[in-house]
Amino acid sequence: MAVEIVMPRVDMDMSSGRMGRWHAAEGAHVVKGATLFEIETDKAAMEVDAPASGVLKFVAASEGDVLPVGACIGWIVPDGEDFVPSASSPQRSPGGREGAELAPATPSAPSRGWRDGRSRDARPIGHPMAADEGARQRATPAARREARERGVRLEDMSGSGPRGRVQLRDIGQRGLVARSASSVHRLWLQRGAGAPVVFLHGFGADLNGWRPVQRLLPNSRPALAIDLPGHGLSPLGEDVSFRALVEAARAAMIEEGVREAHMVGHSLGAAVAAQVAHEPPVKALSLMLIAPAGLGEETNGAFFTGFLQADTEAALTPWLHMLVVDPAALGAALARTTLRQRRERPLASEQRRLAEAILSGGRQGFQVRDLLAAPKAPTKIVFGIEDRITPAHHADGLNGLIALHRFPNVGHMPHLEARREVAALIEELARAGAASA
Amino acid sequence: MSGRELSYAEAIREALAIALERDERVFLMGEDIGVYGGAFQVTGDLVERFGDERIMDTPISELGGAGVAVGAALTGMRPVYEFQFSDFSMLAMEQIVNQAAKLRYMLGGAVHVPVVFRMPTGSGLGGAAQHSQSIEAWYAHVPGLKVVEPSTPEDVKGMLLAAIRDPDPVVVFEHKLLYKMKGETPEGYYETPLDRAVVRRKGGDLTIVAAAIMVHRALEAADILAKDGIEAEVIDLRCLRPLDKDAIVASVTKTGRLLAVYEGVKTLGIGAEISAIVAESEAFDYLDAPIMRLGGVEAPIPYSPVLEKAAVPQTEDIIAAARRLARSEV
Numbered sequence: 128m129a130v131e132i133v134m135p136r137v138d139m140d141m142s143s144g145r146m147g148r149w150h151a152a153e154g155a156h157v158v159k160g161a162t163l164f165e166i167e168t169d170k171a172a173m174e175v176d177a178p179a180s181g182v183l184k185f186v187a188a189s190e191g192d193v194l195p196v197g198a199c200i201g202w203i204v205p206d207g208e209d210f211v212p213s214a215s216s217p218q219r220s221p222g223g224r225e226g227a228e229l230a231p232a233t234p235s236a237p238s239r240g241w242r243d244g245r246s247r248d249a250r251p252i253g254h255p256m257a258a259d260e261g262a263r264q265r266a267t268p269a270a271r272r273e274a275r276e277r278g279v280r281l282e283d284m285s286g287s288g289p290r291g292r293v294q295l296r297d298i299g300q301r302g303l304v305a306r307s308a309s310s311v312h313r314l315w316l317q318r319g320a321g322a323p324v325v326f327l328h329g330f331g332a333d334l335n336g337w338r339p340v341q342r343l344l345p346n347s348r349p350a351l352a353i354d355l356p357g358h359g360l361s362p363l364g365e366d367v368s369f370r371a372l373v374e375a376a377r378a379a380m381i382e383e384g385v386r387e388a389h390m391v392g393h394s395l396g397a398a399v400a401a402q403v404a405h406e407p408p409v410k411a412l413s414l415m416l417i418a419p420a421g422l423g424e425e426t427n428g429a430f431f432t433g434f435l436q437a438d439t440e441a442a443l444t445p446w447l448h449m450l451v452v453d454p455a456a457l458g459a460a461l462a463r464t465t466l467r468q469r470r471e472r473p474l475a476s477e478q479r480r481l482a483e484a485i486l487s488g489g490r491q492g493f494q495v496r497d498l499l500a501a502p503k504a505p506t507k508i509v510f511g512i513e514d515r516i517t518p519a520h521h522a523d524g525l526n527g528l529i530a531l532h533r534f535p536n537v538g539h540m541p542h543l544e545a546r547r548e549v550a551a552l553i554e555e556l557a558r559a560g561a562a563s564a
Numbered sequence: 565m566s567g568r569e570l571s572y573a574e575a576i577r578e579a580l581a582i583a584l585e586r587d588e589r590v591f592l593m594g595e596d597i598g599v600y601g602g603a604f605q606v607t608g609d610l611v612e613r614f615g616d617e618r619i620m621d622t623p624i625s626e627l628g629g630a631g632v633a634v635g636a637a638l639t640g641m642r643p644v645y646e647f648q649f650s651d652f653s654m655l656a657m658e659q660i661v662n663q664a665a666k667l668r669y670m671l672g673g674a675v676h677v678p679v680v681f682r683m684p685t686g687s688g689l690g691g692a693a694q695h696s697q698s699i700e701a702w703y704a705h706v707p708g709l710k711v712v713e714p715s716t717p718e719d720v721k722g723m724l725l726a727a728i729r730d731p732d733p734v735v736v737f738e739h740k741l742l743y744k745m746k747g748e749t750p751e752g753y754y755e756t757p758l759d760r761a762v763v764r765r766k767g768g769d770l771t772i773v774a775a776a777i778m779v780h781r782a783l784e785a786a787d788i789l790a791k792d793g794i795e796a797e798v799i800d801l802r803c804l805r806p807l808d809k810d811a812i813v814a815s816v817t818k819t820g821r822l823l824a825v826y827e828g829v830k831t832l833g834i835g836a837e838i839s840a841i842v843a844e845s846e847a848f849d850y851l852d853a854p855i856m857r858l859g860g861v862e863a864p865i866p867y868s869p870v871l872e873k874a875a876v877p878q879t880e881d882i883i884a885a886a887r888r889l890a891r892s893e894v
Contacts, residue, residue, distance in 0.1 A: 269820050269852035288853075288892045295820065295852045 129210040130179040132163065132201040134194045146192045146200065147172060153186045157203060164200075181205045185212055266293035273298040276407045278381040280374055282366060311379040312360035313353040316341045322387040322412050323349035324557060327376055327403075329394030329418070330486070331434055331478060333359030333468075336393075340542040343550035348557065351388075353379050355396060357477035359468075367484040369493035373402045380409050387564070389557040393417040393542060394517060395485075401495040404504065413560025414506040415553055418514055418539050421495035423521035428489025430516055431482050435475055440466065451538040452513050502528050505559045509549060511537030567748035573606045575717035575749045576682075576738065579724040580607065580644065582753050584614050587642060590728060591618040593633055594646030594682075595626075603648040604684055604743050630656035630681070634664045634733075637679040642728055649695045650683035650737060664733040665708030676731040680724070685713075686739040686777060686827055687872055693864035696872070698828035700737045700775075701837075704804035710758050711805040713737040715779040717747040719802060722756025730758065739776040739827075761808035763815065767795030769890045770821035773812055773838050775801040778825045778877065785882035794890045796823075804834060812838060813845040820852035821889050827876045830859025856889050858882060 134144050147165030151157045163177040181203040188200035204210045264281040266274070270293040274281050279298055286293030314334055316326070324344070326337040334352035341350050356375045357363035364371060376399050380388065387410045392400030398421030404411030420426065430449055437443035443462045448454045469475045485492040499506065507530040510519040516539040522531050532552060537544040570578065583590045596603060598611040598621040611619040622629035626647060633643040647653045653660065664677045687696035704711045710732060714720035720738065727734035764779060765786050772782045779800040786796040797815050801808065816822045822842050824835030835857040842848065842855060858877040866872050888894050 267820075267852045268848050269850050272849040289894065292892075294892055 129202050129204045129208060129212070130181070131199055131212070132178065132203060134166070134188075134196050134198045134200055135175055136196045143193055143195045146188045146190055146194065148190055149186070150174075151177075151183050153183055153201075155183050156206070157181065157183050177203060179203045179205075181208075184210075264293060265291055267295065269295045270298050278374070278377045278408055280378065310362055310364070311353065311356065311375045311382075313351060313379045313383065315383075316350040316352050317344070317346065317348060319347055319349035321349060322389060322557075322561065323351045323385060324553060325376075325380060325385060325388040325390055325400075326350065326352040327355065327390070327392040327396030327400045328352070328358065329392075329396050329420075330431070330482070331358070331465075332393070332396075335359070337542070340546045340550050340553070343547060344554055348554065351380070351383060351385060355399065357481045358474065360472070363477035363481065367480050369398070369402075369485050372399050376400075377403050377406075377409055386410060387412055389413045389415070389553070389560055391415045391417070391553055392419065394539065395420045397421070398491075398493055398495045401498050405495075405498040410564075411504050411560075412564045413504050413556045414502070415509065415556050416507070417509045417542050417549065418511060418517055419495075419508060419521070420491055420517050421493050422499075422525075423496075423518070424490050425518065426486060426489060426491050427516045428486070431486055435479050435482065438466065438469075438475075449515050449538075451540050451544055452511070452536050453544065456540060456544040496525075499525055499529060502526060505556055505563060506530070507532060507552060507556050509534070509541045509552065511539060511541050511544060513537060514539045568751060569746045570717045570721075570749040571744050571746050572717045572720055572738070573604065573608075573743040575721040575747075576606050576724060577608050577610065578749070579721040579728075580610060581613065583642075583644075583725060583728045584610070584618060586753065587728075589640060590642040590644065591620065591636075592644045592646065593620045593622050593629055595622055595624060595629070595648050597621060597646050602646065604740065606682075606684075606738075606743065607646070626652050626655035627659060630659035631663075633679050633681075634659050634667075634677055637664070637677045637733075638667065638675055642678050642680075644680040644682060644728060646682045648684065649691070650685040650699055651694050651697050653681065653683055654699075660703070660709070660733070660735070661706050665706050668732060669708060677733050678728075678731050679733045680727045680730075681733070681735045682724075683735060683737050684740050684743075685737045686741060687865045687876055688741045688777070690867065690869060690872065691740075691865075692867040696865035698826070698860065698876075700735075700804055701826075701828050701833050703735045704807075704834065704837075706805075708733070709805060710734040710803070711737070712758055712803045713739070713775045714756075714802060715739075715742065715776050715800050717745070717749040719756050719800075721749055722754050723758060723802070725753060726755035726758050729755065734758065737776065741777050742780075745780070756802075759803050759806045759808060761799050761801050761803065761811040763797060763811070764800045765796065765798040767797040768819055769795045770823055770886055771797045771799060771812070771815040771819045772823045772825055772882065772886065773799045773801060773815075773835075774825040775804065775834070776827070778827060781877065781879045782825055782882055784879045785886060788879075788883055789886055789890070792887065794886065796886055796890075801834075807837065807841065809841050809845070812841055813847045816842050816845075816847040817850045820850050822851070823856045823858065823882070823886055823889055825858045825877050825882055827860055829862060830857055831862060833857075833859050835859050853889055853892055854894055856885055856894060858885050 144166040147167050149164045150162045157177045159180040160176050162174045165174050184202050184204050186201040188194055202212055266281050281293055284293050285291050286297050288294045328336050334354050337352050353376050354361040355372050390400040390404045390411045397416035397419030404414045434446045437446055440462045447462055508522045509532045510522055512519050512533050512535050534541055534545045542549045597607040598616055598619050601608045630645055633645040636643045664679055667675055667677050686698050700713055703709055712723050714723045727736055774782045782798045786798055789796050799815055824838045826834045839855045858881055860876045865875055
């Protein structure tokens with residue numbers, strides 16, 4: 128993952144620093160720990176080490192430049208990685224966490240943009256808008272519509288209109304790819320021709336949870352799995368909302384060149400899948416919602432609290448068992464793996480923030496029921512009758528064109544507990560979707 | 565096919581004469597419309613051609629005259645009542661708003677009130693505060709009335725003929741500065757719809773919505789803007805009630821920018837309604853700049869010619885506003 132290089136704060140009083148000499152040229156390979164550049168403060172000059180190994184790219188400061196603490200001065204990109212930085216503030220960027228070790232106590236310091244005229248941030252440093260960073264991006268309705276349709280995140284842009292307002296022309300200059308999509312982790316579980324199955328996992332899970340069911344699909348069926356923000360290897364980002372999950376999933380799909388897909392989502396991911404399927408630019412050829420959230424209000428608040436608080440295997444295991452009827456379906460290592468991941472990445476805190484934003488008070492703070500009123504593509508809903516997280520009756524009363532598959536003796540994880548049947552249904556639906564498209 | 569040119573006033577007179585000839589139920593009423601020929605010489609010699617029973621001078625009582633007209637319309641006549649100034653129609657509000665506009669509704673459709681009120685309107689002739697107002701939005705607020713504001717001789721003739729034949733009350737605003745303006749005018753009888761706007765000039769960069777004299781100022785502005793590479797689309801509303809929403813929405817959907825220009829006082833005027841129509845419509849998602857309004861200042865129309873000009877949008881104001889809008893400076 129690319130690591131951002133920022134102007135470090137080397138003493139408490141420092142608000143800006145003067146760039147000294149670079150010890151490596153743009154495009155050169157640098158090694159973590161080696162001296163990368165020098166800075167001069169009011170009191171001293173000092174050397175700064177490379178925070179990571181890789182290729183020095185997007186250098187945005189040269190000797191003599193005075194930059195605020197936290198300003199982006201370049202990136203270290205791992206060999207072979209195709210990376211373009213977003214123009215957003217440092218902590219949202221993929222390498223933000225690494226950069227933050229040196230970075231400012233005031234994370235809202237504006238980034239400077241690029242010297243070479245490609246700067247997307249036309250605002251001068253210290254402009255009043257800088258204090259608003261993280262606030263909603265100003266944009267015209269036309270720019271918002273265009274961004275929506277093309278999967279571009281407005282939050283990553285700085286507009287050319289008055290007070291940084293994003294205009295239609297600003298979107299027009301951008302490619303179809305949302306830059307922030309680079310931070311959304313995804314994996315082709317199976318490559319191949321044609322519209323892929325796109326898997327979106329549920330709350331607290333990650334893309335690896337799809338492997339058992341994906342293995343049962345024909346090898347000819349391409350499959351892309353995505354880690355939703357705050358899960359797996361995808362950072363949560365600043366915008367903590369259901370909409371942000373949708374945009375992240377959509378952006379990752381667009382960046383992978385996926386324009387038509389068989390959307391398969393589980394629980395929270397099912398709601399995200401329904402929303403992605405509902406709006407351009409990705410066309411859903413079929414939609415499978417497994418134990419979907421977003422169809423009713425209630426959910427199991429205690430589960431989310433307990434699941435996120437448990438910090439030992441013994442504490443976590445009972446909560447995980449709530450997901451299923453027969454614990455054997457989960458695999459023995461799940462609790463251990465989950466806890467290990469939480470140690471390596473701030474998953475628990477990010478997921479807690481996400482839960483507060485969208486599942487507060489044991490209620491689902493998002494709805495996709497209305498989107499299913501008139502299905503645009505063949506749609507199936509799969510529920511375990513013993514689901515203790517999202518009750519199976521949430522699927523009642525939907526449009527009769529939506530096929531409802533209810534499995535007895537199955538809980539919240541039909542794709543694990545009844546994986547053969549679910550795999551068969553995915554394949555059947557994908558064929559129906561491709562045929563009707 | 566170079567057509568015949570008439571002035572706006574001549575086109576009105578021709579429409580009235582045709583209607584008087586075609587339909588014996590048609591007659592005209594108003595102060596000084598007979599021998600004097602009308603405050604703005606619109607009726608001219610009609611009294612000589614049709615006699616003083618059909619071209620009736622009325623006493624200085626707008627309420628009384630309008631009341632007679634409404635009553636005659638109820639009995640099946642087709643009266644056309646001329647106010648000397650639209651400002652004076654305030655004296656006849658009761659007849660126009662409370663009677664003409666509502667009787668068909670209140671009597672369950674048993675009656676119609678096919679009356680036409682003609683109203684010389686607007687500033688520019690030094691008429692000062694009580695003879696220069698633009699109160700068309702007041703009437704456009706009243707269900708039961710049709711309110712039109714034609715901008716060309718061709719339109720005023722066709723719309724007046726349509727208004728006279730219409731079974732319900734129609735208020736026709738005639739901008740005083742237009743009376744002498746000439747334009748191609750078809751001969752004979754024709755009607756121009758009372759519910760349709762028209763695109764006077766096509767353009768892709770912004771939409772200017774205007775009516776009456778403002779249409780001409782907008783077209784003048786558009787020609788100058790075109791030299792800067794800004795192509796304005798100019799919509800002539802023609803009708804204020806009903807408003808042709810589809811025409812406005814279609815244009816703004818294309819251009820992404822709206823400038824509403826109107827002579828009436830800016831606050832709560834026609835431009836406010838147009839802005840709201842766009843904001844509520846599917847064109848909203850195509851707006852690429854804030855909506856802009858250019859309206860009259862929040863003051864009575866001054867007598868001083870300099871201030872009178874400054875009180876309502878002029879061509880230069882439209883150019884300046886359109887430039888800022890098209891260049892995303894607002």
